[in-house]
Amino acid sequence: MNQDLLGRVALITGAGAGIGRETALQMGARGAIVCVNDIKEELVIPVVDTIKDRGGKAFAVPMNIASREGIRDAIRSAFEQGGGRFDILVNNAAWVRYQAIPEIMPETMDRMLDVGFKSVVWSLQEAVAVMDPQRGGSIVNVASVAALRSAANSVVYSGIKSGIMGITRAAAAELGARNIRVNAVCPSAVPTEGTQRNRDAARDANRIARTPLGRLGTVEDIARAICFLSSDDAGFITAQGLTVDGGITLTNI
Numbered sequence: 001m002n003q004d005l006l007g008r009v010a011l012i013t014g015a016g017a018g019i020g021r022e023t024a025l026q027m028g029a030r031g032a033i034v035c036v037n038d039i040k041e042e043l044v045i046p047v048v049d050t051i052k053d054r055g056g057k058a059f060a061v062p063m064n065i066a067s068r069e070g071i072r073d074a075i076r077s078a079f080e081q082g083g084g085r086f087d088i089l090v091n092n093a094a095w096v097r098y099q100a101i102p103e104i105m106p107e108t109m110d111r112m113l114d115v116g117f118k119s120v121v122w123s124l125q126e127a128v129a130v131m132d133p134q135r136g137g138s139i140v141n142v143a144s145v146a147a148l149r150s151a152a153n154s155v156v157y158s159g160i161k162s163g164i165m166g167i168t169r170a171a172a173a174e175l176g177a178r179n180i181r182v183n184a185v186c187p188s189a190v191p192t193e194g195t196q197r198n199r200d201a202a203r204d205a206n207r208i209a210r211t212p213l214g215r216l217g218t219v220e221d222i223a224r225a226i227c228f229l230s231s232d233d234a235g236f237i238t239a240q241g242l243t244v245d246g247g248i249t250l251t252n253i
């Protein structure tokens with residue numbers, strides 16, 4: 001595979017499963033020194049081992065990133081284990097519940113915000129502190145097509161992902177002078193461990209029928225877009241949300 005991320009130190013949050021795990025594997029194959037984060041240590045180790053088995057470099061960063069201290073410690077650990085540099089951050093971790101408006105509870109909303117929103121803001125403080133202004137860096141936030149179009153039972157999720165787009169633009173405006181690019185990806189529904197409980201065959205068939213490219217997305221599709229935005233090929237791209245959805249979001253009028 002193209003070694004376009006050779007030697008770059010990359011932290012991917014929530015990389016024990018789904019989109020995050022595939023991003024870690026692809027970055028490892030592209031030469032990055034991959035710091036694999038997840039709250040579940042038992043998920044982190046196999047990802048690290050797989051990257052190493054394939055000839056790549058990886059470290060385990062098993063931590064809960066859902067607090068200012070948590071994401072700070074994860075980034076510092078990546079910086080130290082990566083030999084004193086830090087180049088790529090992928091804010092991917094999320095904890096998600098879809099609830100009708102009357103059923104939204106303070107505990108679920110707080111946890112969704114802590115993992116999927118506040119940690120992204122806190123991550124910026126620490127990333128800025130450790131990214132070298134000469135080399136610059138890349139931050140990719142994993143948003144969703146739910147930032148662009150919304151369905152029922154997703155007030156909190158859609159609100160958070162819309163907010164992620166705002167954070168992405170504002171951070172790009174503020175950090176461009178430090179040569180730090182900040183972008184987002186907006187995936188449509190992709191089969192992962194996390195989405196398993198909300199999927200069924202009829203709903204998938206309906207989605208596929210409405211998707212111009214005629215299939216569901218895969219974790220590989222999303223990870224490739226994240227790798228692209230993290231690479232020098234995207235060197236003049238910042239403040240963007242790249243929709244990776246087979247065309248479903250902007251069609252079907």
Ligand SMILES: NC(=O)c1ccc[n+]([C@@H]2O[C@H](COP(=O)([O-])OP(=O)(O)OC[C@H]3O[C@@H](n4cnc5c(N)ncnc54)[C@H](O)[C@@H]3O)[C@@H](O)[C@H]2O)c1
Binds near residue numbers: 020
């Ligand atoms: N899969 C989809 O259809 C889809 C679509 C659009 C956007 N997204 C977004 O993509 C991202 C990844 O989704 P996925 O489906 O791969 O998720 P997933 O649930 O399969 O994996 C998420 C991982 O994050 C970890 N995690 C949760 N809380 C954490 C914490 N506090 N600290 C560290 N790790 C934590 C989990 O343990 C899990 O391994 C999320 O931001 C999600 O909102 C997913």
